[in-house]
Amino acid sequence: MSDKFTQYFLLALASLLVIFFAYEVREVLSPLLIFILAVFLLYPISENFYANRLIWICVVLFTAWFAKTLSGLLAPFIIGFVLAYLFEPLTGFLMRLHRRITRQVSALIITLFGVGSVILAVVFITPLITAQLSALASSLSTLSEQAELFVQEILAHPLATQLGLNSQDMQDSLIAWLRTRTDDIGSISANAISAVASSFPQLLSAIIDIVLIPFLAFYFLSDFPDIKATIRQLVPPQYRTQFADYASLGSEIVRQYLRGQLIVVFILILFYSIAFSLIKLRYPFLVGIVYGVMSFVPYIGGIIAFLVSVLVAVFGENVTQTIALIAVIYAAGHALENFVLAPKIIGDRVKLNPIVLFLAIFLFGYFFGFFGVLLAVPLSAFLVAVLRRYLAQREAATASLYATSPDMRATATSQPKEEVKEF
DSSP: OHHHHHHHHHHHHHHHHHHHHHHHTGGGOOHHHHHHHHHHHHGGGTTSHHHHHHHHHHHHHHHHHHHHHTHHHHHHHHHHHHHHHHHHHHHHHHHHHOTTOOHHHHHHHHHHHHHHHHHHHHHHHHHHHHHHHHHHHHHHTTHHHHHHHHHHHHHTSHHHHHTTOOHHHHHHHHHHHHHHHHHHHHHHHHHHHHHHHHTHHHHHHHHHHHHHHHHHHHHHHHTHHHHHHHHHHHSOGGGHHHHHHHHHHHHHHHHHHHHHHHHHHHHHHHHHHHHHHHTTOSSHHHHHHHHHHHTTSTTHHHHHHHHHHHHHHHTSSSHHHHHHHHHHHHHHHHHHIIIIIIIIIIOSTTOOOHHHHHHHHHHHHHHHHHHHHHHHHHHHHHHHHHHHHHHHHHHHHHHHHHHHOHHHHHHHHHSOOOOOOOO
């Protein structure tokens, strides 16, 4: 008895000393070290239900911390894996096309094709973007004069005279306010230029990441079956069939949406750029890019892009006519996207109720930022598909139980039918 008491006393004393020591060296502790210590202590009793759950909680928390801490470092790996995930079906198609094409050769062809396409796009698009950006920068210097002319046109309208507005006083106050705002724009531009100059190391790191992405995509494409098999082996055997079923459903929806949306974005950029060039809107290619990129955010993105194009038109010529033409082009592009491109390219599987769509965009954007907004549609579509499949399976199970149970059938047939009352 005394030996056990002495043992427990020494264990309690040692535990207190360890806690005190951990408190004293808390500044050098890291989540990685705490995770290792927690798993080391819980692993011998992992058969216990609560210990097993604590281990899984530690794994989930450590994964979230690891992803957040190394998000910048992991960005090229994530992009490379996403590209491999999107083009993996094309790899299989090339392998089936000819027997001599191995997975490595197919992955190399797809990588070279993708890199070549990006290089060609950069070569042809960069001069257009550079020219329009320089024109936009030069027009910012005359923003004050353009704003003053626009205000004078508004205050010189007969409606302002009929309302009895003192146009001269309003014009002076508005012009003074606009001059202060344009001065702010100049200071902001100067600060932005200095920030860009000071962020040259980050720019160099981004260039290195861009060069690294094709190589990572190639290796991910080459080893994609092994990656899938490894993930499958990590799942407990009793859940593998269900996991494979839901993973196939989610993979189909996410891949269909992302790949289709990228095609839709390029088509919309081309459509809006040509249309805005025809109506002689300033910076048509930049505005077209805004429209195409904003199509990733349903409804809200289109409204933002429309307001940007109207703002560009305000400081041009024939403002009223240009805004009317922009509205017509926006309506035509919106109809093209929703009635032609989205059903044909993206498909109907990712269509959601507008209420669910808005809720998903706000929630995913709040919790996961910009990437949450981009992935709100496919992830919410996947969750809705899972919910529908679950409800269908439960209804089928109930119907099967009802069909095979004679007691339930007898109870149902013996109950009198109630009269349906009309409201």
